[in-house]
Amino acid sequence: MARSRGESRAARRRRSIAPEQADARIDGIRRHWVPSRTAHENLDRPVDPDLRVTGDFPYRKLSLVVGGEEVSSLGVVDFQQQIGSQAVRMGGLAGVGTHRDHRFQGYSGRVMESALRWMRAEGYDTSMLYGIPCFYPRFGYTQAFPHVELSVAVRDAEKLAPRGYRLVGFARRHLRAVLRMYHDNNAGRTGPTRREAKHWRPFRKGVHFGSKAVCKVALDARGRPVGYFVYDSEHLTATIIEAGFATTKVFPDILRAAARLAVKYRLERIKLLLPEDDAFVAFCLPLGMRKEVSYRRDGGAQVRLVNIPPALSLAS
Numbered sequence: 001m002a003r004s005r006g007e008s009r010a011a012r013r014r015r016s017i018a019p020e021q022a023d024a025r026i027d028g029i030r031r032h033w034v035p036s037r038t039a040h041e042n043l044d045r046p047v048d049p050d051l052r053v054t055g056d057f058p059y060r061k062l063s064l065v066v067g068g069e070e071v072s073s074l075g076v077v078d079f080q081q082q083i084g085s086q087a088v089r090m091g092g093l094a095g096v097g098t099h100r101d102h103r104f105q106g107y108s109g110r111v112m113e114s115a116l117r118w119m120r121a122e123g124y125d126t127s128m129l130y131g132i133p134c135f136y137p138r139f140g141y142t143q144a145f146p147h148v149e150l151s152v153a154v155r156d157a158e159k160l161a162p163r164g165y166r167l168v169g170f171a172r173r174h175l176r177a178v179l180r181m182y183h184d185n186n187a188g189r190t191g192p193t194r195r196e197a198k199h200w201r202p203f204r205k206g207v208h209f210g211s212k213a214v215c216k217v218a219l220d221a222r223g224r225p226v227g228y229f230v231y232d233s234e235h236l237t238a239t240i241i242e243a244g245f246a247t248t249k250v251f252p253d254i255l256r257a258a259a260r261l262a263v264k265y266r267l268e269r270i271k272l273l274l275p276e277d278d279a280f281v282a283f284c285l286p287l288g289m290r291k292e293v294s295y296r297r298d299g300g301a302q303v304r305l306v307n308i309p310p311a312l313s314l315a316s
Helices: 005-014 019-029 107-122 172-185 248-264 279-287 308-315
Strands: 051-054 059-066 069-083 086-098 126-131 147-153 166-169 213-219 225-232 239-245 269-272 290-294 300-305
Touching (some): 069 107, 069 126, 086 107, 166 248, 172 213, 172 225, 172 239, 239 279, 248 269, 269 279, 300 308
Antiparallel strands (some): 069 086, 147 269, 213 225
């Protein structure tokens, strides 16, 4: 006879392990490949009754509450992601985690399964995340794209003659001009998300979970924003993660600013974590460029369909 839900929970509590043991098991799991889900799934089933949804657009927190205690949770961020000239509604997953005292009791799996069902019911077309290896394939996520790292030698960047643009720190008064450049530069491309001034929180995250992004805005002689670039704030790096422009004449000043950052940390190269068809990459190419492409087994950028027919019809 099948056990009741309450009996199953009691069994899980008896199997609970110390947080230190859980950390060791997690380290071991990350060394083993997890195949992507191939079995049938039914995302139209009800979400877990212990799931609580809080927050407002564009961020919702999904928490699993057991015995009055939040044991596991994740966040779903509402995005409109471009597919050419169209857009699909994409749920970006963030902050997936289980409290250390409650690991290896199936709670993260319950949150993930319910999050997928919740997103389907709410009309999301796809879901994407940047995650750890060896966990998300079991929930149908697969690699979104390879990791491409381009770099330019500092000595080559320093040969460029500056055009006299002034670079200042990003401020709220620059928001609309930066957004206009971003949308103009990415019109018709596949992959970028659409940003709205009302909800978008500018340049919060860097390359890694713990690092932040820094934005510098290039101003012309009249003080108007005509370009910007975003770099990772992590110490001892000079990594550009976004570049926008109203005129390509601003590119030499952007690259020289990145070169100064590299010199500060005594680095020989400036890294560009940008799409290969990015206009700034095309500008840097004649200077000489190094390219490294990594095809991950899993981990990093991962994506899956949630509502297949709508997603395919919007993307066609």
